[in-house]
Amino acid sequence: MVRNVAELLAELDSxxxxxxxxxxxxxxxxxxxxxxxxxxxxGLTPEEVEYRLERCLKRGLIEKKTIxxxxxxxxxxxYDALALRALVERDTIAEFGSPLGVGKESDxxxxxxxxxxxxxxxxxxxxxxxxxxxxxDYTSENRHVSWLYxxxxxxxxxxxxxxxxxxxxxxxxxxxQNRHAIVMxxxxxxxxxxxxxxxxxxxxxxxxxxxxxxxxxxxxxxxADMSEYNVFVAEDGVTIxxxxxxVSTEHEHAGEFLDRDLTxxxxxxxxxxxxxxxxxxxxxxxxxxxxxxSFESIPR
Ligand SMILES: Nc1ncnc2c1ncn2[C@@H]1O[C@H](COP(=O)(O)OP(=O)(O)OP(=O)(O)O)[C@@H](O)[C@H]1O
Ligand SMILES: [Mg+2]
Numbered sequence: 088m089v090r091n092v093a094e095l096l097a098e099l100d101s102x103x104x105x106x107x108x109x110x111x112x113x114x115x116x117x118x119x120x121x122x123x124x125x126x127x128x129x130g131l132t133p134e135e136v137e138y139r140l141e142r143c144l145k146r147g148l149i150e151k152k153t154i155x156x157x158x159x160x161x162x163x164x165x166y167d168a169l170a171l172r173a174l175v176e177r178d179t180i181a182e183f184g185s186p187l188g189v190g191k192e193s194d195x196x197x198x199x200x201x202x203x204x205x206x207x208x209x210x211x212x213x214x215x216x217x218x219x220x221x222x223x224d225y226t227s228e229n230r231h232v233s234w235l236y237x238x239x240x241x242x243x244x245x246x247x248x249x250x251x252x253x254x255x256x257x258x259x260x261x262x263x264q265n266r267h268a269i270v271m272x273x274x275x276x277x278x279x280x281x282x283x284x285x286x287x288x289x290x291x292x293x294x295x296x297x298x299x300x301x302x303x304x305x306x307x308x309x310x311a312d313m314s315e316y317n318v319f320v321a322e323d324g325v326t327i328x329x330x331x332x333x334v335s336t337e338h339e340h341a342g343e344f345l346d347r348d349l350t351x352x353x354x355x356x357x358x359x360x361x362x363x364x365x366x367x368x369x370x371x372x373x374x375x376x377x378x379x380x381s382f383e384s385i386p387r
Pocket of ligand 2: 190316317329
C-alpha cells in the first residue's frame with residue numbers, strides 16, 4: 088500500500104520539490120534518472136541535489152539504484168507529494184482527511200476546501216510495474232515510464248469524462264486534476280453493495296440507474312465497469328462513479344461493454360433481490376433500449 092504523504096508535506100521545502108520534479112522530468116527519458124543529470128533537471132546545485140536526495144530517500148519519496156550508473160526514480164509517494172502540493176498551492180485543497188476507499192487501482196481520501204471533497208490518486212500500472220520488476224531486473228529503457236504515464240492518463244481520462252457528464256448525469260462533481268490525482272465532490276450515501284434496499288425501492292433504484300446510463304450514452308459514454316461497487320445510493324438518488332475506463336459510444340465494442348454493464352447490474356439485483364426482480368427481465372433488452380435512447384421503465 089502506498090503511504091499517505093499528507094503529513095510529510097509540512098516538513099518538505101521548496102527545494103525538495105524541485106528535486107522531485109527534476110526526477111519526474113528525467114523519468115520522461117529513462118526510468119532511473121542519472122544523478123549527474125539532476126542539477127540540470129532540478130535547477131539545483133550538485134551540493135543541494137545531494138542534500139535533497141538524502142532527505143527524499145529517507146522519507147521514501149524516491150528510490151536509488153546503482154546499475155551501470157547511480158540512478159534515482161520516483162516512488163508513488165513522491166509522485167503523490169508532487170500532485171498534492173500542486174493542489175494545495177492552487178487552493179483546491181485546504182485540509183487533509185481520512186481514507187474513503189483503498190483499492191487495487193486507486194487510493195481515495197477525504198479532503199476539504201470550503202466543503203468536503205474526495206481526492207483520488209490513480210494507481211493504474213503500479214501492480215504490473217512492480218511485478219515486472221520482481222521477475223527480471225531489466226534495465227531496458229523502453230518501458231520505463233509505464234506506471235507514471237498510465238496513472239496520469241487514467242486520471243486525465245476520468246476527469247474528462249466527469250467534466251462531460253456533470254451535472255446532467257449523476258456523477259461526482261469534478262473540481263480539479265493534477266498528474267495522477269483528481270479532486271471531486273464527496274458523494275453522499277453508501278455503496279450499493281453495502282445497502283439493503285426496501286422491497287418497494289428495488290426496481291425504482293435499478294430504473295434510476297438505467298436512466299443515468301441512458302443519458303451517459305447520449306453524452307457519448309459507456310461506463311464499462313458497472314457494478315454494485317461503483318454506485319452510491321443516498322436518500323435523494325444515486326451517483327455513478329469510477330469512470331476512467333469509460334469507452335466512447337463510437338468504440339467498435341461499445342455495444343459489448345454496454346451489454347456487460349447491464350448484465351452485471353441486473354445480475355446483482357437478481358441475486359440480491361430474487362423475489363423482486365422479474366425472471367423475464369432481460370439485461371440485453373435493456374442495453375438495446377439504452378443504446379437506442381428508448382429506455383423508459385422496468386416492467387413490474
Ligand atoms: N467522490 C467520492 N466521494 C466519496 N467516496 C468516494 C468518492 N470516490 C470514491 N470514493 C470511495 O473510494 C472507493 C474507490 O473509488 P473508485 O471506485 O473510484 O476507485 P477504484 O480503485 O477504481 O475502485 P475499484 O477498482 O475497486 O472499482 C469507492 O468505492 C468509494 O467508497
Ligand atoms: Mg470502483
